Amino acid sequence: MAYREKTRYPGVYERPGKNKHHVDDICYDISYKRDGKKVWEKAGWASEGYSAKLAEQIRAERIRSMRHGLELPKDKPKTLFKDAVKKYLEWAKTNKAKEGRDDRYLYDKHLKKRFGDIRMDQISSFDLEKMKSELLKEKYAPATVKHALVLIRQIYNKAIMWNLYRGESPVKKVKMPTISNQRTRFLSIEEANALLKALGAKSQQVHDMALLSLHTGMRFGEIAGLKVHDVDLANGLVNISDPKNKKPRKAYMTDTIKAMFQARIPTEAKSNDLIFPDEKGKKMEFVSKTFPRVVDALGLNKGVKDPRQKITFHSLRHTFASWLALQGEQIQTISELLGHRTLQMTMRYSHLTPDHRKAAIGRLEHSMVNGKKGESNEGAGQ
Numbered sequence: 001m002a003y004r005e006k007t008r009y010p011g012v013y014e015r016p017g018k019n020k021h022h023v024d025d026i027c028y029d030i031s032y033k034r035d036g037k038k039v040w041e042k043a044g045w046a047s048e049g050y051s052a053k054l055a056e057q058i059r060a061e062r063i064r065s066m067r068h069g070l071e072l073p074k075d076k077p078k079t080l081f082k083d084a085v086k087k088y089l090e091w092a093k094t095n096k097a098k099e100g101r102d103d104r105y106l107y108d109k110h111l112k113k114r115f116g117d118i119r120m121d122q123i124s125s126f127d128l129e130k131m132k133s134e135l136l137k138e139k140y141a142p143a144t145v146k147h148a149l150v151l152i153r154q155i156y157n158k159a160i161m162w163n164l165y166r167g168e169s170p171v172k173k174v175k176m177p178t179i180s181n182q183r184t185r186f187l188s189i190e191e192a193n194a195l196l197k198a199l200g201a202k203s204q205q206v207h208d209m210a211l212l213s214l215h216t217g218m219r220f221g222e223i224a225g226l227k228v229h230d231v232d233l234a235n236g237l238v239n240i241s242d243p244k245n246k247k248p249r250k251a252y253m254t255d256t257i258k259a260m261f262q263a264r265i266p267t268e269a270k271s272n273d274l275i276f277p278d279e280k281g282k283k284m285e286f287v288s289k290t291f292p293r294v295v296d297a298l299g300l301n302k303g304v305k306d307p308r309q310k311i312t313f314h315s316l317r318h319t320f321a322s323w324l325a326l327q328g329e330q331i332q333t334i335s336e337l338l339g340h341r342t343l344q345m346t347m348r349y350s351h352l353t354p355d356h357r358k359a360a361i362g363r364l365e366h367s368m369v370n371g372k373k374g375e376s377n378e379g380a381g382q
Contacts, residue, residue, distance in 0.1 A: 004029060009056035012043075019045045020122055028055040032062055048124050049173060077164055081123060082116040084159040091158065098285055103151055110135065110148045120156070120165045125173035128152065132177060141307070142177035149174060185309045186322040191300065198294045206290045208260050209276055213316035216251040217338050220313050224284040229271040231261050240339070249339045287313045 044050035092100025
């Protein structure tokens with residue numbers, strides 16, 4: 001071990017060395033007495049964000065804990081990342097959507113080889129920044145990289161809760177990649193009609209789901225989860241009880257949608273029956289492959305390189321909102337119909353609304369001119 005040198009902070013020392021990346025670094029140690037014996041404890045490396053001042057704060061916390069009879073941290077758990085992941089995925093199976101399959105895929109695809117056999121206390125923010133850089137260089141979408149980092153954060157948070165890890169999550173010091181995945185492309189009336197006609201020829205269920213999204217702006221997951229009791233034909237309402245933002249809302253039926261539900265829901269259907277079940281009678285988890293096949297057959301994505309501009313099932317929700325904006329509906333109304341958490345999320349459609357600004361200025365001028373004339377006439381009569 002390299003020779004420790006005192007810092008200007010009592011009980012805080014520094015020593016040169018090579019960190020786990022075999023890079024020259026400075027390590028900070030603290031020393032204090034516990035039960036009459038001198039105790040040495042490693043605070044951390046400079047490359048991890050530690051400093052003599054931070055080490056002094058850690059030492060002060062140790063002494064404060066002893067003074068008040070609190071339990072001091074014992075040896076840090078030597079938990080491997082893969083062991084924490086195993087427990088996390090067991091938890092996700094009963095507590096997350098799709099039984100945590102998306103998380104398992106992300107782990108197997110991007111995290112297992114990198115961190116699986118490494119102890120949790122040995123994974124640093126530097127490692128995560130390196131992973132982020134590598135994935136972006138490999139042309140993975142920023143959203144994918146962010147999902148991987150969020151998963152790591154969730155695993156650390158649960159590990160702390162389950163006493164598998166003691167310390168700060170390395171994700172805290174990693175800047176999330178900037179995501180720009182807003183779709184601007186939407187279907188024309190002609191394209192939408194052609195798509196519905198082609199879908200109807202292949203699958204009535206996929207056709208009806210697409211029709212519902214175009215007329216209400218509902219997401220695929222919201223449609224897949226619909227049950228008979230969610231459909232109120234008498235009042236023309238669809239109850240969306242499990243939306244993405246967790247806030248229940250209502251969708252309003254057009255006559256076309258009401259007719260679709262009347263034809264689709266058999267009179268003997270039970271209240272809890274799914275309206276759009278998969279082949280096994282369970283909730284659909286993925287958009288039917290019929291949809292992208294029909295889109296490709298119609299050439300709707302021909303020559304489109306930017307994935308954000310390609311027509312997907314979610315484009316139907318975007319089309320619904322865009323059509324509303326084009327006919328002059330207020331952004332607030334569109335936001336409420338989409339179930340957005342904030343108005344800012346709906347502002348992407350504001351450029352489609354008819355330009356009322358010029359007309360507003362014209363009306364203002366008209367009011368001012370007429371007002372002046374009125375004052376002049378009133379003064380002449382006095």
